[in-house]
Amino acid sequence: MAASASPSPSSTLFSSRSSLKPSSLSSLIYRLPVAVNLRHQRRHNPQQFIVLSSLESKPTVLVAEKLGQAGLDLLKNFANVDCSYNLSPEELCTKISLCDALIVRSGTKVSREVFESSGGRLKVVGRAGVGIDNVDLGAATEHGCLVVNAPTANTVAAAEHGIALLTAMARNVAQADASVKSGKWLRNKYVGVSLVGKTLAVMGFGKVGTEVARRAKGLGMHVIAHDPYAPADRAHAIGVDLVSFDEAISTADFLSLHMPLTPATSKILNDENFAKMKKGVRIVNVARGGVIDEDALVRALDAGIVAQAALDVFTVEPPPKDSKLIQHENVTVTPHLGASTMEAQEGVAIEIAEAVVGALQGELAATAVNAPMVPAEVLTELKPYVTLAEKLGRLAVQLVAGGSGVKSVKVTYASARGPDDLDTRLLRAMVTKGLIEPISSVFVNLVNADFTAKQRGVRISEERVILDGSPESPLESIQVQIANVESRFASAISESGEVTVEGKVKDGIPHLTKVGAFEVDVSLEGNIILCRQVDQPGMIGTVGSILGEENVNVSFMSVGRIAPRKQAVMAIGVDEHPSKSALKRIGEIPAVEEFVFLDL
Ligand SMILES: NC(=O)c1ccc[n+]([C@@H]2O[C@H](COP(=O)([O-])OP(=O)(O)OC[C@H]3O[C@@H](n4cnc5c(N)ncnc54)[C@H](O)[C@@H]3O)[C@@H](O)[C@H]2O)c1
Numbered sequence: 001m002a003a004s005a006s007p008s009p010s011s012t013l014f015s016s017r018s019s020l021k022p023s024s025l026s027s028l029i030y031r032l033p034v035a036v037n038l039r040h041q042r043r044h045n046p047q048q049f050i051v052l053s054s055l056e057s058k059p060t061v062l063v064a065e066k067l068g069q070a071g072l073d074l075l076k077n078f079a080n081v082d083c084s085y086n087l088s089p090e091e092l093c094t095k096i097s098l099c100d101a102l103i104v105r106s107g108t109k110v111s112r113e114v115f116e117s118s119g120g121r122l123k124v125v126g127r128a129g130v131g132i133d134n135v136d137l138g139a140a141t142e143h144g145c146l147v148v149n150a151p152t153a154n155t156v157a158a159a160e161h162g163i164a165l166l167t168a169m170a171r172n173v174a175q176a177d178a179s180v181k182s183g184k185w186l187r188n189k190y191v192g193v194s195l196v197g198k199t200l201a202v203m204g205f206g207k208v209g210t211e212v213a214r215r216a217k218g219l220g221m222h223v224i225a226h227d228p229y230a231p232a233d234r235a236h237a238i239g240v241d242l243v244s245f246d247e248a249i250s251t252a253d254f255l256s257l258h259m260p261l262t263p264a265t266s267k268i269l270n271d272e273n274f275a276k277m278k279k280g281v282r283i284v285n286v287a288r289g290g291v292i293d294e295d296a297l298v299r300a301l302d303a304g305i306v307a308q309a310a311l312d313v314f315t316v317e318p319p320p321k322d323s324k325l326i327q328h329e330n331v332t333v334t335p336h337l338g339a340s341t342m343e344a345q346e347g348v349a350i351e352i353a354e355a356v357v358g359a360l361q362g363e364l365a366a367t368a369v370n371a372p373m374v375p376a377e378v379l380t381e382l383k384p385y386v387t388l389a390e391k392l393g394r395l396a397v398q399l400v401a402g403g404s405g406v407k408s409v410k411v412t413y414a415s416a417r418g419p420d421d422l423d424t425r426l427l428r429a430m431v432t433k434g435l436i437e438p439i440s441s442v443f444v445n446l447v448n449a450d451f452t453a454k455q456r457g458v459r460i461s462e463e464r465v466i467l468d469g470s471p472e473s474p475l476e477s478i479q480v481q482i483a484n485v486e487s488r489f490a491s492a493i494s495e496s497g498e499v500t501v502e503g504k505v506k507d508g509i510p511h512l513t514k515v516g517a518f519e520v521d522v523s524l525e526g527n528i529i530l531c532r533q534v535d536q537p538g539m540i541g542t543v544g545s546i547l548g549e550e551n552v553n554v555s556f557m558s559v560g561r562i563a564p565r566k567q568a569v570m571a572i573g574v575d576e577h578p579s580k581s582a583l584k585r586i587g588e589i590p591a592v593e594e595f596v597f598l599d600l
């Protein structure tokens with residue numbers, strides 16, 4: 001079927017079969033700075049190509065807060081690294097348009113303005129630590145920017161700091177130290193309280209909370225915990241009872257806060273809840289300042305409800321010098337030091353550098369905060385289906401007359417695997433990418449796929465067909481249906497009235513296997529011509545020779561028919577874009593009733 005050995009201009013650009021494969025996985029999060037990827041982008045999204053052209057050498061990573069050397073070294077192997085600390089919000093907004101990734105700790109606000117100022121170039125924000133309350137996640141998602149954090153490397157450091165504050169508070173270490181240094185010797189004033197046998201309520205039984213609980217048990221404390229999402233058996237395993245919020249705050253002698261700052265936890269310790277506490281309760285906060293209503297805490301301290309507080313974190317950091325809370329004699333403070341050990345900072349730096357480099361290389365990060373986390377082995381297995389999903393979306397939307405009016409899309413997965421064994425988020429995102437990119441200039445990736453679909457009023461529903469048989473491969477087929485639209489290729493409308501395409505993966509290669517009610521079989525590696533004709537001998541040869549004469553290489557042909565000598569749909573895979581004259585000649589074949597060229 002090869003029409004010609006000499007490459008056409010377009011086949012120079014897409015010279016080999018492998019270079020025709022879309023960069024689905026890498027473009028999911030980010031586009032690789034390599035030629036093949038850029039070529040693909042140039043075809044589908046010229047605007048994006050302009051942005052990416054600067055990446056043909058190395059991406060630029062802005063490190064806006066101090067990061068451990070090991071992390072910087074890792075970054076420098078891969079990227080141009082700009083370490084600019086203490087930037088004002090305006091300076092950050094100015095610089096960000098030149099950066100592909102940004103790394104921050106808790107001291108930098110990554111606001112909506114930052115994403116807007118980036119002009120679409122910023123693709124990854126790395127939070128070198130756990131809390132992401134300083135990053136506007138909604139804005140990141142809308143801009144298709146992945147946010148990753150380093151959630152594990154500072155857990156022990158934070159827990160140790162919590163215990164340090166707990167013990168220092170109970171024995172007035174900070175106050176006594178200051179007193180001795182000012183020349184006093186007040187042994188009676190600084191009598192403390194013992195920890196052994198006292199009840200500690202750990203509020204937020206996640207990574208840090210669990211480690212604090214473990215250590216507090218070692219100090220002989222009775223530990224309870226409150227966490228609406230933690231499994232009770234994990235708590236029981238270390239001898240901790242999970243209790244309700246009210247029980248925790250009303251029975252504790254000590255409270256240690258370890259929940260994230262969210263709308264639900266903001267000012268969760270307030271006047272109302274201080275009033276429920278035991279008189280003389282002591283509070284440690286190494287989570288976030290915002291979980292406490294700080295004015296209410298001052299009132300509770302003054303009223304003696306709270307005997308002491310030890311705080312590492314504050315609503316505003318640094319807090320105002322004249323803050324009543326900071327100056328309160330029963331309050332011990334540290335300047336957000338929870339994660340600040342040599343070991344933790346080195347670990348965090350490596351953890352975040354690896355996550356950012358991985359994301360820039362197009363990998364799905366295991367610590368993604370605003371995108372599904374997909375384990376590497378699942379990703380490898382799903383790879384051809386991810387490509388299939390994108391291509392089916394791309395085909396389906398091109399079959400819609402005018403490409404517009406797409407509002408209701410159904411994706412059906414046929415699989416022998418149960419819903420728990422098949423994660424379809426990636427596939428749905430890729431169908432969305434395929435549907436939206438051909439009809440807009442929006443860059444769609446796993447991060448912003450759902451948002452983009454919603455914004456365009458496209459509702460994507462998913463359905464599973466559970467098949468009998470061996471669940472060896474993840475999927476048998478994927479079907480994409482667009483309802484309530486007209487088609488530029490009437491045969492693509494199924495009996496139930498939707499534009500319908502269906503595909504399978506065969507030997508690792510995605511294939512189109514159904515268009516409307518017609519069974520076809522064409523590998524989705526190049527572009528496709530669909531042609532409905534009266535089924536009669538010689539059609540394959542006629543179309544094939546027109547394409548050959550027009551220097552278009554045919555990779556695949558298949559004919560699906562409803563009955564012999566009735567109507568048939570021919571699917572022809574072509575490596576090149578056929579010229580207008582080639583398409584015209586196909587349209588003029590008397591038996592051809594309709595045809596469409598689909599750009600993959
Ligand atoms: N001071 C520091 O330097 C420092 C260092 C590390 C972590 N932190 C902060 O500590 C917090 C916890 O960190 P982590 O690594 O343990 O995170 P994590 O996600 O492992 O744990 C947080 C836990 O809080 C629970 N939670 C959520 N909402 C809750 C609620 N309303 N009530 C009670 N529990 C709730 C979650 O279910 C989760 O188990 C984060 O805010 C983080 O930023 C501070």
Ligand SMILES: O=C(O)[C@H](O)COP(=O)(O)O
Pocket residue numbers: 105106107128129130131132154336338339340
């Ligand atoms: O959330 C965290 O990881 C801690 O609060 C540490 O923040 P830092 O990186 O600013 O020390």
